[in-house]
Amino acid sequence: MDFGIALLLIALLVAGATTLGVIVRARSTRVANGCGGDERSLAVEGAEVTLVQLSSPVCSACVAMRRVLGTMTAADSTIAHRELAVEDEAELARRHSVFSTPTTLVLDAHGRVRSRLIGAVRPDVVQRAVDAARLELVSA
Amino acid sequence: MSGQGPANARPHAAMTPDARLIDVRGPRFGAAVTSVLLLVVILLGLTTPLSGTALARVIEPGALLLTALVALFAWGAFAGVQRHPYGLLFRRLIAPRLNPPLEREDPAAPTFAQLVGFLVTATGLALHLVGVPGALVIAAAAAFLAAFLNAAFGYCLGCQLYVLLVRAGLVARRSAA
Numbered sequence: 001m002d003f004g005i006a007l008l009l010i011a012l013l014v015a016g017a018t019t020l021g022v023i024v025r026a027r028s029t030r031v032a033n034g035c036g037g038d039e040r041s042l043a044v045e046g047a048e049v050t051l052v053q054l055s056s057p058v059c060s061a062c063v064a065m066r067r068v069l070g071t072m073t074a075a076d077s078t079i080a081h082r083e084l085a086v087e088d089e090a091e092l093a094r095r096h097s098v099f100s101t102p103t104t105l106v107l108d109a110h111g112r113v114r115s116r117l118i119g120a121v122r123p124d125v126v127q128r129a130v131d132a133a134r135l136e137l138v139s140a
Numbered sequence: 141m142s143g144q145g146p147a148n149a150r151p152h153a154a155m156t157p158d159a160r161l162i163d164v165r166g167p168r169f170g171a172a173v174t175s176v177l178l179l180v181v182i183l184l185g186l187t188t189p190l191s192g193t194a195l196a197r198v199i200e201p202g203a204l205l206l207t208a209l210v211a212l213f214a215w216g217a218f219a220g221v222q223r224h225p226y227g228l229l230f231r232r233l234i235a236p237r238l239n240p241p242l243e244r245e246d247p248a249a250p251t252f253a254q255l256v257g258f259l260v261t262a263t264g265l266a267l268h269l270v271g272v273p274g275a276l277v278i279a280a281a282a283a284f285l286a287a288f289l290n291a292a293f294g295y296c297l298g299c300q301l302y303v304l305l306v307r308a309g310l311v312a313r314r315s316a317a
Contacts, residue, residue, distance in 0.1 A: 006186035010179055017285050021293040028295075056306075058252035058298030060164065060245040087306050094307060100300040119299075 028061075028100070029119030031129055037095060040111030044080035049133045050107040051117075051126070053083045054098055064120040065102040072126060079130055108133045162222060163241035164294075167250035169234060170216070170226030171291035174209065174257070178284040181206045185277040197269055202276055206268075209283075210261045216254030221247050224254070252298040253290065257283050 043050045051069050055062035062083075069081040086093055086101055096105060096113060104117040106129050114133040117126060184202030191197045198204075216224040235241075264279020289295035305311040 001186045003187055006183055009186060010182055013182070013281055013284065014179075014288070017288045018292070020285070021289045021295065024289060024295060025293045028299075054303075056298065056302040058249045058302050060249045060296050061299050063245060064243075086303055087311050090306050090309070093303060099303055099307075101303055102299070 027118075029121050031121065031125060032097075032116045032118055034106060034113035034115045035096065036112050036114070038111055039092075039105065039107055039113055042082065042084075042092075042105070043107045043109070043111035044082065047080035048078040048109050049130045050080045050082065050111075051130070052105040052107060053081065054086045054089060054093060054101055054103050054105070055083055056086050056101040059101045061120040062102040065104065065117075068120065068123050068126060069104070072123060072130075106130065106133045160247065161244035162227070162247050162250075163230075163235060164243045164245045165238065165241065166227050166230040166235070167221055167253070168291050168294065169230045170221070170224060170250075171253075171287040173226055174212070175284055175287040175291055177205065177209055178280045178287060181209065181280040182277050182284065185280065190271065190273050194269055194271070197271065200276075202280075203265065203268055206261060206265050206276060206280060210258060210265055213254050213258035213261055217251060217258045221250045221254060249296055249298040252302070253286065253296075256297055256301065257286065260286075 039052070042052050051073070053062070053065060053069060055066070066083060073079050073081040084092070086098065092098070093103075096103070096116060098116075100118060102117075102120065104121075104126075105113050106115045106117065108114050115129045117129060181202050184200070184205065188200050188202055191200055198207075212225070216226075221227050260279055260283045264275050264282075267275035267279070286295070286297055290297065302311065
Protein backbone atom coordinates (compact mmCIF):
# COMPACT_ATOMS: atom_id res chain seq x y z
CA MET A 1 0.00 0.00 0.00
CA ASP A 2 1.09 3.52 -0.77
CA PHE A 3 2.70 5.28 2.20
CA GLY A 4 0.41 8.31 1.86
CA ILE A 5 -2.76 6.19 1.90
CA ALA A 6 -1.47 4.31 4.94
CA LEU A 7 -0.91 7.60 6.78
CA LEU A 8 -4.40 8.74 5.79
CA LEU A 9 -5.93 5.52 7.18
CA ILE A 10 -4.00 6.03 10.42
CA ALA A 11 -5.24 9.61 10.67
CA LEU A 12 -8.80 8.32 10.21
CA LEU A 13 -8.23 5.72 12.94
CA VAL A 14 -6.98 8.36 15.37
CA ALA A 15 -9.89 10.68 14.50
CA GLY A 16 -12.39 7.84 14.94
CA ALA A 17 -10.82 6.83 18.27
CA THR A 18 -11.01 10.45 19.47
CA THR A 19 -14.70 10.70 18.56
CA LEU A 20 -15.37 7.40 20.31
CA GLY A 21 -13.43 8.62 23.35
CA VAL A 22 -15.56 11.77 23.63
CA ILE A 23 -18.76 9.71 23.42
CA VAL A 24 -17.56 7.04 25.83
CA ARG A 25 -16.42 9.62 28.36
CA ALA A 26 -19.74 11.48 28.16
CA ARG A 27 -21.68 8.26 28.70
CA SER A 28 -19.40 6.69 31.30
CA THR A 29 -20.87 8.67 34.19
CA ARG A 30 -24.58 9.36 34.05
CA VAL A 31 -27.87 8.78 35.78
CA ALA A 32 -30.30 6.36 34.14
CA ASN A 33 -33.88 5.55 35.06
CA GLY A 34 -34.47 2.57 37.30
CA CYS A 35 -36.97 -0.02 36.12
CA GLY A 36 -38.71 0.26 39.50
CA GLY A 37 -38.31 -3.50 40.01
CA ASP A 38 -38.63 -4.72 43.55
CA GLU A 39 -35.28 -5.46 45.18
CA ARG A 40 -36.59 -5.36 48.74
CA SER A 41 -34.11 -8.03 49.84
CA LEU A 42 -31.23 -5.67 49.04
CA ALA A 43 -32.63 -2.62 50.85
CA VAL A 44 -31.12 -1.90 54.23
CA GLU A 45 -33.78 -2.11 56.94
CA GLY A 46 -34.72 1.33 58.23
CA ALA A 47 -32.89 3.32 55.59
CA GLU A 48 -34.91 5.79 53.52
CA VAL A 49 -32.63 5.23 50.55
CA THR A 50 -30.22 2.35 49.96
CA LEU A 51 -27.41 2.74 47.45
CA VAL A 52 -26.46 -0.70 46.13
CA GLN A 53 -23.12 -0.42 44.36
CA LEU A 54 -22.12 -3.20 41.97
CA SER A 55 -18.34 -3.37 41.64
CA SER A 56 -15.73 -5.49 39.93
CA PRO A 57 -12.22 -6.20 41.17
CA VAL A 58 -10.60 -4.67 38.08
CA CYS A 59 -12.27 -1.28 38.21
CA SER A 60 -10.67 1.95 39.36
CA ALA A 61 -13.85 4.02 39.24
CA CYS A 62 -15.44 1.60 41.74
CA VAL A 63 -12.94 2.74 44.37
CA ALA A 64 -13.73 6.39 43.67
CA MET A 65 -17.49 5.71 43.90
CA ARG A 66 -17.02 3.79 47.16
CA ARG A 67 -15.30 6.85 48.61
CA VAL A 68 -18.06 9.23 47.44
CA LEU A 69 -20.88 7.05 48.80
CA GLY A 70 -18.99 6.27 52.01
CA THR A 71 -18.63 9.99 52.73
CA MET A 72 -22.31 10.60 52.02
CA THR A 73 -23.62 7.80 54.20
CA ALA A 74 -21.32 8.86 57.02
CA ALA A 75 -22.88 12.33 56.92
CA ASP A 76 -26.52 11.22 56.56
CA SER A 77 -27.81 8.27 58.60
CA THR A 78 -31.00 7.95 56.51
CA ILE A 79 -28.93 6.69 53.56
CA ALA A 80 -27.26 3.29 53.45
CA HIS A 81 -24.53 2.05 51.12
CA ARG A 82 -23.86 -1.58 50.22
CA GLU A 83 -21.27 -2.80 47.79
CA LEU A 84 -21.73 -6.11 45.99
CA ALA A 85 -19.32 -8.00 43.74
CA VAL A 86 -20.81 -8.11 40.26
CA GLU A 87 -19.53 -11.64 39.67
CA ASP A 88 -21.72 -12.82 42.56
CA GLU A 89 -24.74 -10.97 41.16
CA ALA A 90 -24.92 -11.85 37.47
CA GLU A 91 -28.73 -12.16 37.67
CA LEU A 92 -29.10 -8.77 39.34
CA ALA A 93 -26.84 -7.24 36.68
CA ARG A 94 -29.03 -8.72 33.94
CA ARG A 95 -32.27 -7.57 35.59
CA HIS A 96 -31.07 -3.97 35.78
CA SER A 97 -29.14 -3.68 32.50
CA VAL A 98 -25.78 -3.27 34.22
CA PHE A 99 -23.12 -3.10 31.52
CA SER A 100 -20.34 -1.39 33.42
CA THR A 101 -19.03 -1.03 36.94
CA PRO A 102 -19.58 0.78 39.14
CA THR A 103 -23.33 0.87 38.68
CA THR A 104 -25.26 1.92 41.76
CA LEU A 105 -28.93 1.06 42.16
CA VAL A 106 -30.83 3.71 44.09
CA LEU A 107 -33.46 1.89 46.18
CA ASP A 108 -36.27 3.73 47.92
CA ALA A 109 -37.67 2.75 51.32
CA HIS A 110 -39.83 0.05 49.67
CA GLY A 111 -36.88 -1.49 47.86
CA ARG A 112 -37.92 -0.23 44.44
CA VAL A 113 -35.12 0.66 42.03
CA ARG A 114 -35.70 4.34 41.33
CA SER A 115 -32.58 5.14 39.35
CA ARG A 116 -29.20 3.76 38.37
CA LEU A 117 -26.00 5.73 38.82
CA ILE A 118 -23.53 4.67 36.16
CA GLY A 119 -19.83 5.24 36.80
CA ALA A 120 -18.24 7.36 39.53
CA VAL A 121 -20.81 10.18 39.54
CA ARG A 122 -20.29 13.44 41.41
CA PRO A 123 -21.64 13.76 44.99
CA ASP A 124 -24.19 16.45 44.02
CA VAL A 125 -25.60 14.18 41.31
CA VAL A 126 -25.89 11.32 43.81
CA GLN A 127 -27.62 13.69 46.22
CA ARG A 128 -30.24 14.66 43.62
CA ALA A 129 -30.95 10.99 42.84
CA VAL A 130 -31.25 10.25 46.58
CA ASP A 131 -33.63 13.19 47.08
CA ALA A 132 -35.75 12.03 44.14
CA ALA A 133 -35.93 8.52 45.65
CA ARG A 134 -37.29 9.94 48.91
CA LEU A 135 -40.37 11.28 47.14
CA GLU A 136 -43.30 8.90 47.06
CA LEU A 137 -44.12 7.56 43.64
CA VAL A 138 -47.40 8.96 42.35
CA SER A 139 -48.33 5.79 40.54
CA ALA A 140 -46.36 2.88 41.86
CA MET B 141 -29.48 -6.53 56.98
CA SER B 142 -29.15 -4.15 59.84
CA GLY B 143 -26.67 -1.38 60.43
CA GLN B 144 -24.89 0.80 57.97
CA GLY B 145 -21.50 2.31 57.42
CA PRO B 146 -18.81 0.12 58.87
CA ALA B 147 -21.01 -2.98 58.68
CA ASN B 148 -21.39 -2.67 54.93
CA ALA B 149 -19.84 -5.41 52.87
CA ARG B 150 -16.92 -4.14 50.82
CA PRO B 151 -15.97 -7.06 48.70
CA HIS B 152 -13.21 -5.67 46.54
CA ALA B 153 -9.86 -4.19 47.23
CA ALA B 154 -10.99 -2.66 50.49
CA MET B 155 -8.33 -4.61 52.31
CA THR B 156 -5.65 -3.36 49.95
CA PRO B 157 -2.94 -1.61 51.93
CA ASP B 158 -2.24 1.89 50.71
CA ALA B 159 1.31 0.97 49.75
CA ARG B 160 -0.02 -1.20 46.93
CA LEU B 161 -1.89 1.66 45.30
CA ILE B 162 -0.24 3.26 42.30
CA ASP B 163 -0.41 6.69 40.71
CA VAL B 164 -3.19 6.57 38.08
CA ARG B 165 -1.00 8.55 35.68
CA GLY B 166 1.54 5.70 35.49
CA PRO B 167 -0.59 3.26 33.46
CA ARG B 168 -1.86 6.14 31.31
CA PHE B 169 1.72 7.10 30.47
CA GLY B 170 2.41 3.47 29.52
CA ALA B 171 -0.76 3.39 27.40
CA ALA B 172 0.38 6.52 25.55
CA VAL B 173 3.74 4.93 24.66
CA THR B 174 1.96 1.72 23.63
CA SER B 175 -0.53 3.67 21.45
CA VAL B 176 2.28 5.32 19.47
CA LEU B 177 4.10 2.01 18.99
CA LEU B 178 0.86 0.34 17.83
CA LEU B 179 0.39 3.09 15.23
CA VAL B 180 3.90 2.31 13.98
CA VAL B 181 2.91 -1.38 13.74
CA ILE B 182 -0.17 -0.41 11.71
CA LEU B 183 1.91 1.81 9.40
CA LEU B 184 4.48 -0.96 8.84
CA GLY B 185 1.71 -3.53 8.37
CA LEU B 186 -0.12 -1.43 5.81
CA THR B 187 2.99 -0.60 3.77
CA THR B 188 4.57 -4.07 3.80
CA PRO B 189 2.98 -6.75 1.59
CA LEU B 190 2.22 -10.06 3.33
CA SER B 191 5.24 -12.34 2.88
CA GLY B 192 4.89 -15.79 1.32
CA THR B 193 6.56 -17.95 3.97
CA ALA B 194 6.01 -18.11 7.72
CA LEU B 195 9.67 -17.35 8.39
CA ALA B 196 9.52 -14.23 6.21
CA ARG B 197 6.33 -13.15 8.01
CA VAL B 198 8.05 -13.49 11.39
CA ILE B 199 10.79 -11.06 10.41
CA GLU B 200 8.57 -8.44 8.77
CA PRO B 201 9.28 -5.18 10.63
CA GLY B 202 5.66 -4.78 11.76
CA ALA B 203 5.56 -8.34 13.09
CA LEU B 204 8.82 -7.84 14.96
CA LEU B 205 7.56 -4.69 16.64
CA LEU B 206 4.23 -6.34 17.49
CA THR B 207 6.14 -9.29 18.97
CA ALA B 208 7.92 -6.85 21.27
CA LEU B 209 4.56 -5.33 22.24
CA VAL B 210 3.05 -8.77 22.93
CA ALA B 211 6.00 -9.40 25.26
CA LEU B 212 5.46 -6.04 26.99
CA PHE B 213 1.73 -6.76 27.46
CA ALA B 214 2.61 -10.19 28.87
CA TRP B 215 5.03 -8.53 31.28
CA GLY B 216 2.31 -6.18 32.53
CA ALA B 217 -0.36 -8.88 32.66
CA PHE B 218 1.62 -11.58 34.45
CA ALA B 219 4.13 -9.61 36.55
CA GLY B 220 1.72 -6.74 37.27
CA VAL B 221 1.85 -3.16 35.99
CA GLN B 222 3.98 -2.09 38.96
CA ARG B 223 6.86 -4.20 37.67
CA HIS B 224 6.39 -3.23 34.04
CA PRO B 225 9.29 -1.33 32.39
CA TYR B 226 6.98 1.62 31.61
CA GLY B 227 5.98 1.73 35.27
CA LEU B 228 9.63 1.87 36.31
CA LEU B 229 10.32 4.54 33.68
CA PHE B 230 7.36 6.56 34.94
CA ARG B 231 8.45 6.37 38.57
CA ARG B 232 12.12 7.13 37.92
CA LEU B 233 11.91 9.80 35.23
CA ILE B 234 8.42 11.24 34.93
CA ALA B 235 6.70 11.19 38.32
CA PRO B 236 9.48 13.23 40.04
CA ARG B 237 8.80 16.05 37.55
CA LEU B 238 5.03 16.04 38.13
CA ASN B 239 2.91 17.23 41.03
CA PRO B 240 2.20 14.60 43.69
CA PRO B 241 -0.56 12.24 42.56
CA LEU B 242 -4.13 13.34 43.22
CA GLU B 243 -5.51 9.89 42.59
CA ARG B 244 -4.21 6.44 43.31
CA GLU B 245 -5.69 3.16 42.18
CA ASP B 246 -5.43 -0.53 42.74
CA PRO B 247 -3.10 -2.02 40.10
CA ALA B 248 -5.69 -4.77 39.43
CA ALA B 249 -7.55 -2.64 36.87
CA PRO B 250 -4.59 -1.69 34.64
CA THR B 251 -3.15 -5.21 35.01
CA PHE B 252 -6.44 -6.63 33.67
CA ALA B 253 -6.23 -4.19 30.74
CA GLN B 254 -2.71 -5.47 30.01
CA LEU B 255 -4.05 -9.02 29.91
CA VAL B 256 -6.72 -8.00 27.39
CA GLY B 257 -4.04 -6.22 25.32
CA PHE B 258 -1.89 -9.33 25.46
CA LEU B 259 -4.70 -11.62 24.27
CA VAL B 260 -5.67 -9.30 21.39
CA THR B 261 -2.14 -8.68 20.11
CA ALA B 262 -0.99 -12.31 20.60
CA THR B 263 -4.02 -13.55 18.63
CA GLY B 264 -3.31 -11.07 15.84
CA LEU B 265 0.34 -12.04 15.72
CA ALA B 266 -0.46 -15.77 15.63
CA LEU B 267 -2.97 -15.28 12.78
CA HIS B 268 -0.43 -13.16 10.92
CA LEU B 269 2.20 -15.89 11.25
CA VAL B 270 -0.13 -18.50 9.72
CA GLY B 271 -0.73 -16.06 6.86
CA VAL B 272 -4.11 -14.44 7.51
CA PRO B 273 -4.10 -11.15 5.58
CA GLY B 274 -4.85 -8.06 7.64
CA ALA B 275 -4.61 -9.86 11.02
CA LEU B 276 -1.60 -7.81 12.12
CA VAL B 277 -3.21 -4.47 11.28
CA ILE B 278 -6.66 -5.31 12.70
CA ALA B 279 -5.28 -6.62 16.01
CA ALA B 280 -2.97 -3.61 16.32
CA ALA B 281 -5.89 -1.25 15.57
CA ALA B 282 -8.10 -2.91 18.22
CA ALA B 283 -5.33 -2.72 20.82
CA PHE B 284 -4.63 0.88 19.77
CA LEU B 285 -8.26 1.81 20.38
CA ALA B 286 -8.19 0.55 23.98
CA ALA B 287 -4.73 1.97 24.74
CA PHE B 288 -5.54 5.36 23.19
CA LEU B 289 -8.87 5.68 25.02
CA ASN B 290 -7.06 4.84 28.25
CA ALA B 291 -4.23 7.31 27.67
CA ALA B 292 -6.28 10.22 26.34
CA PHE B 293 -9.64 9.78 28.09
CA GLY B 294 -8.87 7.73 31.18
CA TYR B 295 -11.04 4.90 29.83
CA CYS B 296 -11.16 1.91 32.15
CA LEU B 297 -11.45 -1.29 30.14
CA GLY B 298 -11.90 -3.48 33.20
CA CYS B 299 -14.91 -1.42 34.34
CA GLN B 300 -16.86 -2.48 31.25
CA LEU B 301 -15.43 -5.70 29.96
CA TYR B 302 -15.52 -7.52 33.28
CA VAL B 303 -19.29 -7.08 33.62
CA LEU B 304 -19.82 -8.32 30.09
CA LEU B 305 -17.76 -11.43 30.92
CA VAL B 306 -19.86 -11.99 34.04
CA ARG B 307 -23.09 -11.56 32.10
CA ALA B 308 -21.87 -13.96 29.45
CA GLY B 309 -21.18 -16.48 32.22
CA LEU B 310 -17.43 -16.47 31.55
CA VAL B 311 -16.54 -15.16 34.99
CA ALA B 312 -18.18 -17.11 37.77
CA ARG B 313 -18.85 -16.45 41.41
CA ARG B 314 -15.67 -16.22 43.40
CA SER B 315 -14.90 -19.31 45.46
CA ALA B 316 -13.59 -17.31 48.41
CA ALA B 317 -14.39 -13.72 49.24
